Amino acid sequence: MTQNSMDLPNESLERVSEVLSVRNATHQFGSLVAVDDVSISAKRGEFLTLLGESGSGKTTLLRLIAGLERPTKIAGIAIEGQDVSIVPASRRNCTTVFQHYALFPHMSVGQNIEYGLRVRGVSIAERKRRAQEALELVRLPDKYDRRVHQLSGGERQRISLARALVTQPAILLLDEPLGALDEKLRVDMQVELLDLHKKLGITFIYVTHSQEEALTMSDRIILMRKGTIVQEGPPTELFDRPVNRFVADFMGVENLLVGTLDRVSGDYASVNVGDFKITGLWSGSGSKTSGTEVCVAVRAERIRLSNTMDVANKGGINCLPCQSGQTIYKGKYVDRTLDTKIGPIKARIWDRDADIPDLASLWWREDECAITLLGSVE
Amino acid sequence: MNSAPDTIGKFRLPFWQRIGESTPRRISTFLGYGVLFILYFPIVMLMILSFSGQPLTGIPGEWTITWYEDVILADIAKRDGEAYGSNFRVGDPLLLSVMLAFITGAACVIAVLIVGPVLPRIKWRGPFLLGFLMPLMIPGIVGGVGLFMWYRLVIHVKMGIWSLVVAHFVWAFPFALLAMLVVASRFDTRLMEAAEDLGARAWQRFWHIEIPILKPGIYAAGFFGFLLSFNELPFSIFMRSGQDTLPLYLWIQSGAHNTTVPLIYAMSTIVTIGSILLTFLAIKLAFGGGQHDAK
Numbered sequence: 001m002t003q004n005s006m007d008l009p010n011e012s013l014e015r016v017s018e019v020l021s022v023r024n025a026t027h028q029f030g031s032l033v034a035v036d037d038v039s040i041s042a043k044r045g046e047f048l049t050l051l052g053e054s055g056s057g058k059t060t061l062l063r064l065i066a067g068l069e070r071p072t073k074i075a076g077i078a079i080e081g082q083d084v085s086i087v088p089a090s091r092r093n094c095t096t097v098f099q100h101y102a103l104f105p106h107m108s109v110g111q112n113i114e115y116g117l118r119v120r121g122v123s124i125a126e127r128k129r130r131a132q133e134a135l136e137l138v139r140l141p142d143k144y145d146r147r148v149h150q151l152s153g154g155e156r157q158r159i160s161l162a163r164a165l166v167t168q169p170a171i172l173l174l175d176e177p178l179g180a181l182d183e184k185l186r187v188d189m190q191v192e193l194l195d196l197h198k199k200l201g202i203t204f205i206y207v208t209h210s211q212e213e214a215l216t217m218s219d220r221i222i223l224m225r226k227g228t229i230v231q232e233g234p235p236t237e238l239f240d241r242p243v244n245r246f247v248a249d250f251m252g253v254e255n256l257l258v259g260t261l262d263r264v265s266g267d268y269a270s271v272n273v274g275d276f277k278i279t280g281l282w283s284g285s286g287s288k289t290s291g292t293e294v295c296v297a298v299r300a301e302r303i304r305l306s307n308t309m310d311v312a313n314k315g316g317i318n319c320l321p322c323q324s325g326q327t328i329y330k331g332k333y334v335d336r337t338l339d340t341k342i343g344p345i346k347a348r349i350w351d352r353d354a355d356i357p358d359l360a361s362l363w364w365r366e367d368e369c370a371i372t373l374l375g376s377v378e
Numbered sequence: 379m380n381s382a383p384d385t386i387g388k389f390r391l392p393f394w395q396r397i398g399e400s401t402p403r404r405i406s407t408f409l410g411y412g413v414l415f416i417l418y419f420p421i422v423m424l425m426i427l428s429f430s431g432q433p434l435t436g437i438p439g440e441w442t443i444t445w446y447e448d449v450i451l452a453d454i455a456k457r458d459g460e461a462y463g464s465n466f467r468v469g470d471p472l473l474l475s476v477m478l479a480f481i482t483g484a485a486c487v488i489a490v491l492i493v494g495p496v497l498p499r500i501k502w503r504g505p506f507l508l509g510f511l512m513p514l515m516i517p518g519i520v521g522g523v524g525l526f527m528w529y530r531l532v533i534h535v536k537m538g539i540w541s542l543v544v545a546h547f548v549w550a551f552p553f554a555l556l557a558m559l560v561v562a563s564r565f566d567t568r569l570m571e572a573a574e575d576l577g578a579r580a581w582q583r584f585w586h587i588e589i590p591i592l593k594p595g596i597y598a599a600g601f602f603g604f605l606l607s608f609n610e611l612p613f614s615i616f617m618r619s620g621q622d623t624l625p626l627y628l629w630i631q632s633g634a635h636n637t638t639v640p641l642i643y644a645m646s647t648i649v650t651i652g653s654i655l656l657t658f659l660a661i662k663l664a665f666g667g668g669q670h671d672a673k
Binding site: 066067089090095096100102103104105106115116118119120163164167 | 569
């Protein structure tokens with residue numbers, strides 16, 4: 001039995017390192033453009049995350065890859081080097097883990113997991129053996145005969161994972177798989193998914209709206225907004241070098257100051273914010289002319305406090321005089337809002353001893369802040 | 379003042395519970411049994427009388443199975459071309475009714491399989507649903523006359539078994555559709571996507587996912603189609619040609635000959651018990667699997 005008509009012989013699989021390529025995909029729902037001329041690719045064994053808020057088009061893009069949605073316009077989509085533009089979902093070598101599990105209620109756990117093998121005509125004995133293997137993989141070895149409704153949410157998600165993995169697809173698509181789970185379980189499952197990814201070497205394409213999940217798990221993140229890609233790169237790049245204010249905001253940067261660009265030299269840029277000059281790593285692309293409005297992005301945990309203004313004389317740092325404002329106790333850390341002449345700035349103090357009651361200034365290192373484009377303000 | 383919260387609490391109860399709590403137990407008991415009595419006494423009486431020697435007196439007694447023998451023997455005699463005491467010949471009407479019921483049941487299953495899964499998901503489902511269910515609100519006699527006028531006087535076709543099938547289908551389809559919609563409206567179409575994603579072709583999705591999940595609705599539709607057709611009278615009056623259905627035959631006989639009334643009792647008893655057995659069978663088929671699944 002051929003497992004899938006699109007499978008290439010093994011030796012040529014090895015040569016194709018690009019396991020997925022989507023070129024210029026556009027998808028419309030009526031007049032709404034959900035995916036707008038997007039191109040992405042993924043390498044074999046990569047953990048790629050499509051990140052974005054709801055309505056950004058990330059799930060639609062995933063469904064285009066799965067074949068569950070036919071793109072309005074596309075230049076090409078290839079899985080393992082084979083064009084699958086006109087191949088239906090049932091014959092694409094990728095499977096999906098759905099947020100809502102989508103387990104078949106009239107089948108047992110075992111029958112659910114075996115379903116992909118059953119429709120491929122795999123023998124009953126072989127099916128059972130591989131289902132049992134998959135169950136062990138998701139650490140639920142004794143649930144084979146259970147009914148779906150007897151399982152908890154976390155168990156259902158693992159069964160759905162096992163069902164998707166049992167056919168050994170080239171790509172595993174995960175559509176916010178942890179969205180319906182509670183906090184604690186979600187963190188455990190993140191680790192488990194990472195382990196599975198490492199163990200199996202399958203390409204994972206993971207859709208989420210949680211930047212924390214994306215940062216924890218991904219080799220590479222594609223941040224989407226309104227159907228287009230805003231930024232794409234490894235987690236550290238999105239985290240430390242956001243290309244515009246939207247990315248910085250989405251990645252959870254607490255302090256976003258608007259100023260006018262003074263100049264860009266090398267990796268660094270300097271900006272006038274009020275009466276102050278702030279220097280940071282230049283993260284924007286495109287327009288670099290002096291006088292354009294740009295954004296300074298500094299994370300609260302990078303802000304240090306001081307009881308003098310002396311630090312201003314040291315090189316490589318930005319320093320602002322400030323007054324103490326509101327303090328919010330958060331358990332593990334303390335969030336302090338500090339009033340400066342250019343507006344309030346948030347500082348996160350992890351170490352109680354580092355908190356200074358009679359503070360005079362705050363400062364942060366130039367290489368720990370990003371200067372970036374404003375982007376479209378909406 | 380202690381009673382205040384209780385009073386408020388009581389008003390939050392649904393009205394039937396409030397009525398239930400404020401009605402003396404004896405009255406509720408009496409009403410409950412009263413309704414059951416009205417429902418079942420005539421039928422039980424009819425069954426008892428069908429075993430009585432003098433059923434037309436309304437008083438049970440002189441136990442006998444002679445009426446049952448008559449029903450069966452009269453038909454055997456007819457088949458063999460012999461004369462028999464009464465002219466009550468129920469064989470052909472029974473055969474016709476069973477055949478019609480099977481055809482109607484099958485037609486209902488096919489029709490609700492086509493319409494049922496789609497209807498909850500289309501844009502103009504309200505008007506469509508209303509259109510499909512309207513026959514429920516049209517009296518059978520009116521519907522029968524309407525169909526009769528249309529076929530005989532407007533398009534000039536002869537009545538036959540086909541016209542009975544059409545009429546029975548028109549009558550039973552709305553009920554069958556309602557039964558299907560209860561199941562179909564809860565059907566999660568995302569399961570079909572999941573199956574497709576796992577590699578199932580269209581026919582596999584249909585047989586492995588759609589049919590098993592819609593199974594209770596399918597059985598219910600077939601069952602409604604069967605029983606409603608089997609018991610149908612008003613449409614049949616107008617749509618028959620030559621042959622009588624069982625209810626029609628019993629109705630004609632009960633109006634015409636006093637001597638055959640005991641045979642009608644016997645026949646009605648047979649039909650009632652047959653219907654009840656069929657109902658149990660249908661319920662077991664439709665939901666038995668589910669209960670087994672839940673174990």
